[in-house]
Amino acid sequence: MMRDYDPRTGRYIEADAHGLNGGLSMYGYAGQNPIMAYDPTGEYFWFLLMGGAAGGITASEAFIWSLIGLSLVYATAHDLSSGSIDRDIWYPEKTAGKWSCKARADCNDNIPGNCPDNPKHKFAFGGGIANDQGTARNIAKSNATSNLQCQPKHVSCKCTGPKGEQYSGGC
């Protein structure tokens, strides 16, 4: 999904569709590093390879290097760790007295014709908040699988809540 970028503020106008999974700021640009990374869609980073970066060159120098085509690597989410950047889920923030869960459902690509062609649609996220972990987890899982719109092969959950409730089963 394309996001509108405001060059005056260096920030996107809309929030990151991935919520807080895209980083601490949902409105940030390229990990708050607009010189070192170019993010044409708001979802992918262009990483500039700089052999001398670690040796102390400035960000401006690095930018010039990139313009003269010294080296440029386009790294999409799926080039990096087989899509792991986009798919990562993190523990939700603590909500007083409640359980918060985040889930991700992954499309079963072992079933012919099941998954959409667009790699970004091969997984989906969902969230849930409830007084107990089981309910929050089930809501998050249900939302993730509903958003997926194909048969899942896997659901991952991460939850945060008050101590005292142990569970060792699946998502």
Place this chain on the structure above:
Amino acid sequence: MRNEIQVGDRVKLVGLPDWLLHDLPKSEQAEMRAFIGHYAVVTEIDAYGYIWLGFGSTIEVGDVAHYSGHSFGVSEEFLELDVEPDKNG
């Protein structure tokens, strides 16, 4: 003796197929590989015949608890039916 796995059975995860893991984050791949050799209860058999089970854990840090878990579907070849559920705890 019954060999067909059904919902509610205890099974041992004996392996994981590549198609299940290949596009998951590396950290989750490692977590799921750690489940191999462990037992779980079958929660569902989906419309395509995949047998669903899950593993997870809850840890407590200060006054906050974190749960992390996975549920997934695999074919029967990656599971062993627990014929002695009492013995295997």
